[in-house]
Amino acid sequence: MPSLREIRKKIKSVKQTQQVTKAIKMIAAARLKKAQGQLIASRPYAHKVSDLVASLTERVKTQKTALPPLIQERPQATTRLLVVITADKGFCGSFNVAILRETLKYWEAAKAKGQEVQFFVVGKKGRDFFSRQNIPMAREFVNFIRRPAFSQAEILGREVVNRYLTDPQIAAVDVLYMDFKSVVRQIPALYKLLPPTIDKKKGMVEPAFDYIYEPAREKILAELLPRYITTELYRLIFEAYTSEQASRMNVMENATKNAGEIIDDLGLLANKVRQASITRELLEVVSGAEALN
Known part of the structure; x- marks a missing residue:
């Protein structure tokens, strides 16, 4: 004894x-409260932009004019670009483990289909994991999720667009992130960023009449697509940041x-x-x- x-x-x-642990919990709780408010405020705008892009994409595809490069399908392409959003810090439970586990599943599924995967890794924890496992990274971004800002989403968005436009072998761009459902529930989610998908299940009702667009629809869509990408990336980064704070608060509690x-x-x-x-x-x-x- x-x-x-x-x-x-x-x-x-x-x-x-x-x-x-009590101090970390209190800090995480304060950040979570602020992040929740910002996330709730950003969702409606992001969803409206997404709906507008989907609507314009559907209308433009019915025309015989050339489609903007960002919405053109690439059926012969054999590579996918995956943006993996992890945390820069630890003490957040299974947050990073769950994302990285889904990343490996995604990679294995792609290889089974004969596809290659390029990785854009956001967060120190993801970068460290890829380095330890000797998995090549196309790009890495650190300190993005520690203090989320729209300017960071713009930087990431430009890199994504540039890689997609310069590499014709990339069939699609996906984002793997932690989706914030509630304070006690956050789940890994996969979001297809490019080319944009037209989701008929959203319940988006098309009007019985058509609009007159000035300038032309395809020009509006070409201008709107970069903003759509940045807005969606900002929302997804904030989803991950809010989930990280919730997970850290629960773990420290x-x-x-x-x-x-x-x-x-x-x-x-x-x-x-x-x-x-x-x-x-x-x-x-x-x-x-x-x-x-």
């Missing part, structure tokens, strides 16, 4: 750890509770050791008195 001094030393150490339970258990053990020590001393006193008699 450990000595009383050793137990008290352990209690002090666990209390210090508990203070750290559990760690704080576990530390409290350990402190309670060590306190009981310290009481038992102290009682045993007192009992032993009393027995020694009684034994000494009996010996004198």
Whole structure:
């Protein structure tokens, strides 16, 4: 059985750890509250831009004019570009593990179809994982998710567009990120960024009449596509950032509770050791008195 001094030393150490986990939890909670508000505010605009691009794409495809390069299908292409969004920091539970596990599944599925995958990796944790596994990265972006900003999404968007336009072998651009469902539920999700998909399940009702566009539809679409890409990337980065803060808050809350339970258990053990020590001393006193008699 450990000595009383050793137990008290352990209690002090666990209390210090508990203070750290509690502080991290409070910081994550404050960031989560702010991020939730920004995410909720950004979703309607991003969805409207996405719906507008889908509507224009559907209308332009019915015409015989040349399509903008970003929406042209490439049936002969054999490469996919995957943007993987991970965190720059740890202490966020299974956040990074879940994303990287899905990344490997995506890669294996692509190889089974005879396709190659180019990786754009966002976040230090993803970059470190790819480096350890000797998986080649086309580009890496760090400190993007630590403080999400629209300018960062613009940088990433330009890189994605440039790679897509300069490499005709890229069939599609996908984004793997953590989708924020609630404070206690975040799930890995795959989003097809390019070419844009026309989702009939969204319930988007087309008007019975047609619009007159000025300038032409294809010109509007060509101008709108880069903004669509940047807006969607910004939303997805914010989804991942919000999920990261929620995961970190939950993990640190559990760690704080576990530390409290350990402190309670060590306190009981310290009481038992102290009682045993007192009992032993009393027995020694009684034994000494009996010996004198």
